[in-house]
Amino acid sequence: MNSERLAAALVILPMVAIVTAIAWFGWLSERVLGAQETVVFDLTGVASAGVWTLGPVNGLNYWWRDFQPATLQVTEGDEVVIHLRSADVFHRFYLPAFEVGPVAIEPGHTVTVRFTADRAGIYQYYCTSMCGGCHFYMRGWIVVSREGEDPVQPPPIMCTLCRPDDLPRPTSESLVDRGAYLYLEKGCVTCHGPEGQGGIVNHNSANSPVPAHNTTAEKLFLRSPEDAEAFIRLLDEHDDLEALEEPPEIGLFPVVRTRYENAREIVRKGRYSSKLDPAGPEPPLQMPAWQHIVRDREIDALLVYFVSLYPWEEG
Amino acid sequence: MTRRSSCCSASRSEALRCLASAVLAAAVVLGAAPIEGSCPGCGSVSGTVAVEQAYIRSDGPKHDRDVVVMLSPTGAEAPPEPAAHASMDQRGLIFVPHVLAVPKGATVTFLNSDREQHNVYFLDDRTGDTLDIGTWGPGVSVDHSFDTPGMVITLCKLHLEMAAYVVVCPSPWFVQVAFEDNDTPLRFEIADVPAGEYELTVWHKKLKQKGGSLTIDVQPEKSTEVDLVITKAKYARAAR
Amino acid sequence: MSSRRQSTPGQLAEGGLAGFGGWDLRSAARPSVIWRWWPAAVVAMACVAFFQATRPEVVVAASPREVEIMARQYAYEPHRIVVDPGDEVHLRLASTDVVHGFYLEGHDIEAEIRPGSLTAWARRPSTGEDFRELEEIVFTAGRPGKYRYRCSVTCGTLHPFMQGEMIVRPNLLYRASLIAACGLTLGIFGLMMTGALGNGVSRATGSPPCRRIDLLRVLPGLRWLVTRRWFQFAVVLPNLLVLFFFVVAGFFGSPIGNRNIIVTIVWILWWFLLITVLVPAGGRVWCMACPVPFAGEWLARRRLIGVRREAERSRSLRTGGLNRRWPHRLSRMWLQNLLFLTVCTVSTILVTRPALTAAVLMTMVVAAVAMHALYKRRSFCRYLCPLNAWLSVYSMASATEIRPRDTGLCADCRDHSCAGGSAEAWGCPWMVNPSKLDRNNYCGLCMECIKACPNDNMSLHARPVFADVSIRRLDEAFMALIMIALVIAYTVTLLGPWGTPREWSNVTEVGNWGGFALHASVVWLCALGLVPAIWYGLSWLAHRVAGTSTVSVREIFVRSTYLLVPVGLLAWIAFSLPLIMLNWTHIASSLSDPLGWGWDLFGTARQHWSPLYPEWIPSLQAPLLLLGLAVALVRGHRVAQGLFADPSAAIRSLIPHGLACAAITAVMLRLFVG
Numbered sequence A: 001m002n003s004e005r006l007a008a009a010l011v012i013l014p015m016v017a018i019v020t021a022i023a024w025f026g027w028l029s030e031r032v033l034g035a036q037e038t039v040v041f042d043l044t045g046v047a048s049a050g051v052w053t054l055g056p057v058n059g060l061n062y063w064w065r066d067f068q069p070a071t072l073q074v075t076e077g078d079e080v081v082i083h084l085r086s087a088d089v090f091h092r093f094y095l096p097a098f099e100v101g102p103v104a105i106e107p108g109h110t111v112t113v114r115f116t117a118d119r120a121g122i123y124q125y126y127c128t129s130m131c132g133g134c135h136f137y138m139r140g141w142i143v144v145s146r147e148g149e150d151p152v153q154p155p156p157i158m159c160t161l162c163r164p165d166d167l168p169r170p171t172s173e174s175l176v177d178r179g180a181y182l183y184l185e186k187g188c189v190t191c192h193g194p195e196g197q198g199g200i201v202n203h204n205s206a207n208s209p210v211p212a213h214n215t216t217a218e219k220l221f222l223r224s225p226e227d228a229e230a231f232i233r234l235l236d237e238h239d240d241l242e243a244l245e246e247p248p249e250i251g252l253f254p255v256v257r258t259r260y261e262n263a264r265e266i267v268r269k270g271r272y273s274s275k276l277d278p279a280g281p282e283p284p285l286q287m288p289a290w291q292h293i294v295r296d297r298e299i300d301a302l303l304v305y306f307v308s309l310y311p312w313e314e315g
Numbered sequence B: 001m002t003r004r005s006s007c008c009s010a011s012r013s014e015a016l017r018c019l020a021s022a023v024l025a026a027a028v029v030l031g032a033a034p035i036e037g038s039c040p041g042c043g044s045v046s047g048t049v050a051v052e053q054a055y056i057r058s059d060g061p062k063h064d065r066d067v068v069v070m071l072s073p074t075g076a077e078a079p080p081e082p083a084a085h086a087s088m089d090q091r092g093l094i095f096v097p098h099v100l101a102v103p104k105g106a107t108v109t110f111l112n113s114d115r116e117q118h119n120v121y122f123l124d125d126r127t128g129d130t131l132d133i134g135t136w137g138p139g140v141s142v143d144h145s146f147d148t149p150g151m152v153i154t155l156c157k158l159h160l161e162m163a164a165y166v167v168v169c170p171s172p173w174f175v176q177v178a179f180e181d182n183d184t185p186l187r188f189e190i191a192d193v194p195a196g197e198y199e200l201t202v203w204h205k206k207l208k209q210k211g212g213s214l215t216i217d218v219q220p221e222k223s224t225e226v227d228l229v230i231t232k233a234k235y236a237r238a239a240r
Numbered sequence C: 001m002s003s004r005r006q007s008t009p010g011q012l013a014e015g016g017l018a019g020f021g022g023w024d025l026r027s028a029a030r031p032s033v034i035w036r037w038w039p040a041a042v043v044a045m046a047c048v049a050f051f052q053a054t055r056p057e058v059v060v061a062a063s064p065r066e067v068e069i070m071a072r073q074y075a076y077e078p079h080r081i082v083v084d085p086g087d088e089v090h091l092r093l094a095s096t097d098v099v100h101g102f103y104l105e106g107h108d109i110e111a112e113i114r115p116g117s118l119t120a121w122a123r124r125p126s127t128g129e130d131f132r133e134l135e136e137i138v139f140t141a142g143r144p145g146k147y148r149y150r151c152s153v154t155c156g157t158l159h160p161f162m163q164g165e166m167i168v169r170p171n172l173l174y175r176a177s178l179i180a181a182c183g184l185t186l187g188i189f190g191l192m193m194t195g196a197l198g199n200g201v202s203r204a205t206g207s208p209p210c211r212r213i214d215l216l217r218v219l220p221g222l223r224w225l226v227t228r229r230w231f232q233f234a235v236v237l238p239n240l241l242v243l244f245f246f247v248v249a250g251f252f253g254s255p256i257g258n259r260n261i262i263v264t265i266v267w268i269l270w271w272f273l274l275i276t277v278l279v280p281a282g283g284r285v286w287c288m289a290c291p292v293p294f295a296g297e298w299l300a301r302r303r304l305i306g307v308r309r310e311a312e313r314s315r316s317l318r319t320g321g322l323n324r325r326w327p328h329r330l331s332r333m334w335l336q337n338l339l340f341l342t343v344c345t346v347s348t349i350l351v352t353r354p355a356l357t358a359a360v361l362m363t364m365v366v367a368a369v370a371m372h373a374l375y376k377r378r379s380f381c382r383y384l385c386p387l388n389a390w391l392s393v394y395s396m397a398s399a400t401e402i403r404p405r406d407t408g409l410c411a412d413c414r415d416h417s418c419a420g421g422s423a424e425a426w427g428c429p430w431m432v433n434p435s436k437l438d439r440n441n442y443c444g445l446c447m448e449c450i451k452a453c454p455n456d457n458m459s460l461h462a463r464p465v466f467a468d469v470s471i472r473r474l475d476e477a478f479m480a481l482i483m484i485a486l487v488i489a490y491t492v493t494l495l496g497p498w499g500t501p502r503e504w505s506n507v508t509e510v511g512n513w514g515g516f517a518l519h520a521s522v523v524w525l526c527a528l529g530l531v532p533a534i535w536y537g538l539s540w541l542a543h544r545v546a547g548t549s550t551v552s553v554r555e556i557f558v559r560s561t562y563l564l565v566p567v568g569l570l571a572w573i574a575f576s577l578p579l580i581m582l583n584w585t586h587i588a589s590s591l592s593d594p595l596g597w598g599w600d601l602f603g604t605a606r607q608h609w610s611p612l613y614p615e616w617i618p619s620l621q622a623p624l625l626l627l628g629l630a631v632a633l634v635r636g637h638r639v640a641q642g643l644f645a646d647p648s649a650a651i652r653s654l655i656p657h658g659l660a661c662a663a664i665t666a667v668m669l670r671l672f673v674g
Helices: A002-030 A175-185 A188-192 A225-237 A253-269 A296-308 B012-035 B233-239 C002-022 C033-054 C172-194 C220-226 C231-252 C261-282 C285-289 C294-301 C334-345 C354-374 C379-384 C386-397 C407-412 C448-452 C474-495 C500-505 C513-546 C553-592 C614-643 C647-672
Strands: A038-046 A051-054 A072-075 A079-086 A091-095 A100-105 A111-116 A121-127 A139-145 B042-052 B066-073 B085-091 B094-096 B099-103 B107-110 B118-124 B130-136 B142-145 B150-155 B163-169 B174-178 B186-194 B196-204 B214-218 B223-231 C065-072 C075-077 C080-083 C088-095 C100-104 C109-113 C120-123 C132-134 C137-140 C145-150 C163-168 C400-404 C458-462
Touching (some): A038 A072, A079 A091, A091 A111, A175 A225, B066 B099, B118 B142, B130 B142, B196 B223, C033 C172, C065 C080, C088 C120, C220 C448, C261 C354, C261 C553, C379 C386, C386 C474, C386 C553, C474 C647, C614 C647
Antiparallel strands (some): A121 A139, B066 B174, B196 B214, C100 C109
């Protein structure tokens, strides 16, 4: 009977030891040696939910992927430490306001960054490596509030793709409707603003805020609502403007076509946003080359959607 | 590294023409230089430009404060001024200046003071023709000379929001002025205009000269006073 | 070069026909039409193989070749590029979704492909240099063969399986191995016909007489060890603790498969060891060490080490379970075959999701507890464990066995403690009669019978591999057939260059239930319908060509599936080989950081992914497949000899299935090498 007890002990004690060891070692590796006022965050990038989230992401809860984007609340002067992880694919963490990153987050590796939150304000942090459909929503706030002040609670940036209610399918097959859908689906909206209004700040970019799209009609030299409508109709019916048999009733059509082709090339090849202050951090928002991700026809849809957004004034 | 694509590099016949015009220009400059500023027998044109039934934005990224007033001799064609030189920069994703008035035949240097690639191409507003003079990186400049009077829209195919206007005036007698606000009429003066009959034209990005261009007679040693009005195209036409 | 290639099959065909010529046709009892035409069939097959081998491949472009490869989760487009040796290849890479890698075997090229960028970041991994931004990667195609390009940056759940293939023409290895497969088939049939192969088979058991080494006599220390009561406990305990740790890691560790120890160890290391070492060497030795039924068995026996005979007769949950008999109707392996097929249908998800792996293991533990509470002994292992079915079939191949030393002694024995138990040992937990053991199928190597036998008549023997040659039941036959269908399905889905099957099988991420249904029904129809139907058709053919009606078609069908054991086992080994050669760094890094929490216990957590001689994988796989074919034919000859008294009828009956094995080998060669 003694051998049975010994055997049972050999089964149970190591099991307890395993759990204890995991918990203790986990705590040990998380511990940060530093000043008392150090604030520590665990931030895990989840591409499939389009969030950087606080708290553990493990095999169990990843199945449901119900993760909330993290708003980091710190007090001015705090020394902040962030442990960065990825739950699925390659990410890049970037907090330009405090010149943190962009730092590559390889899946399965933990990267620790630290900085001093020396300026009060609300800043954004980003994922700057495309990580799937939700990538452009993958950003959150860091709120640096003054001692004694009530911290601001900015609304979290939620991924529209992951909440299908916010992303109604296009109601018609028209190119404009498809463009409006793609504008949300491909995440253009996160940088170019709702309905192409622009206004999204691009930190230290020579071209901040990000260009608006509701003036595209003007950029394409479409000078009247009639021209704009004719252009939308034209693209709706033809996907190759080079092969038109007769020029449409649009003023300065060769120019419009050139501009349209330029616009399409910009979407296809992307556009580099240079630094405003050469000594400052790289601008976080860069127009990617969409060539391999969005089809040409989808670019057409987006462009006519932009054209349709132009606020034609009286006269 | 500077890429130069002035008119002289295009072809042999053009080069010859260029040489000829350079010689002529030298002669004109040599002949004209000593008496500049005290041109005997010259008059001047001055006056105001006012805005009617329209609004001018005098500042901000979308301003349209620039106005060019130019004279074109009605008789003989004005001599070209090939020595004239101007430059247009691309800085902070904006063409600087937004409106550049140059005499016919002038050479304009297009600079790139940004930290990214820029392109320049010209669009002829009337014909719809375009001319791409290339894409170049930071610190590089490209020259281009404008030989035909008229307005050329300068664009960048890499940055659709960038646009500028090069106003090529038919003669050296022009002036570029800018509104300080919408309500104050603008004063302008064109000095040293040889006496004779001229057609006076006002150029503005959006607005048109009310009643169209007008013919004036410049008297020696006298100042001709004209009061001009610019307004939206439809009112300008109606006034004719 | 080309003349030699042309002459080889010709010679082989002649050799085959010469053998055929030496054979006395008239001695066959009833030569049928089919029998008369079989040499033509063999020659036709050789011709097909020859033309397949020498067929010019599709030309892609003139040199220098411009290739644009688009990466997406989890495939490359194009999935196959064909070049000539010495071609200067200009490669442009692009990604459409997330950051992918690109590692070209045998050409020292590794790149990172970033979506939204028209450039790639590349380096030569052998130099350990940093990645440099390049518009295109230029390299010179190396020597002929098959090189895969695969993802080197964790890009999602199925990342380890994302790959494409580059063929440097002519693919000599593929051609040579196809010709070798034909040659082997013809050669072995020739040897059979000349009588040089496989005489003296005992018809009674179907087992060939072969030398066995009594390991317990040769190694006295081993006898001492296996007769200790604590022996099995000592073997299971480490596995149990490891299982426990893995389940914790699976649930609470990183959701990334290749960064969580449960996936890297279970599905890379354990699977590889099981299929390449444990089964061929020890048969069901894993069952001896398996921790899954530990809790249930503890509950039923109330002992970890000792023996308590009352537990065997218990009728109460309190004293050791109800000890019911498992329903007879379910006592065949049909249920297990279906369970195994079910697990395999979702295996793409299973092997890449730590939590699911942990959940399945826990389910098995819980099911084992329930089964031990209700039913006798190891009913769970025998009747429910999904692994049992294929272990039972492939363990026939193993190099060890437990057998009575002297069957005569057992015949006289009245004690039967090996089956019923004694004060020193439990009765056979696997519910077999050890004294009558003649094949490995249901022996879990728990060593209880060795402890129990009062005459010390049970022993552990070493023997030649593939020594058991008798598949006796239809359910066993189906398992062998299912495993063949599955190895092809797995190779296509997981190791193939095609993205669509992977996408279909990865349903929980992609959400394409229609595709998944298609994938599942193809797998099920092939495993349970198409492959058995073809095999049955071949059995009918065998019945006809054998020309004697003493053996039924069904008997031929069941017995002949033994040919699929060597073919299947070697194909599974060939399948598992790349798993470990490509992913060993995942094992190294997850040992150092088992939960993917950022630990670094042994300093290997940040090891960069680097495969082990990946360009040699096809060269290793081809001989393995050919070996499987050769063993199948040689052992198949014994199976046939066990069925037919007439040696010529036996050989004739083997032809359809032998050719089918050659065809399966050709299919596998195409997938692995071609």
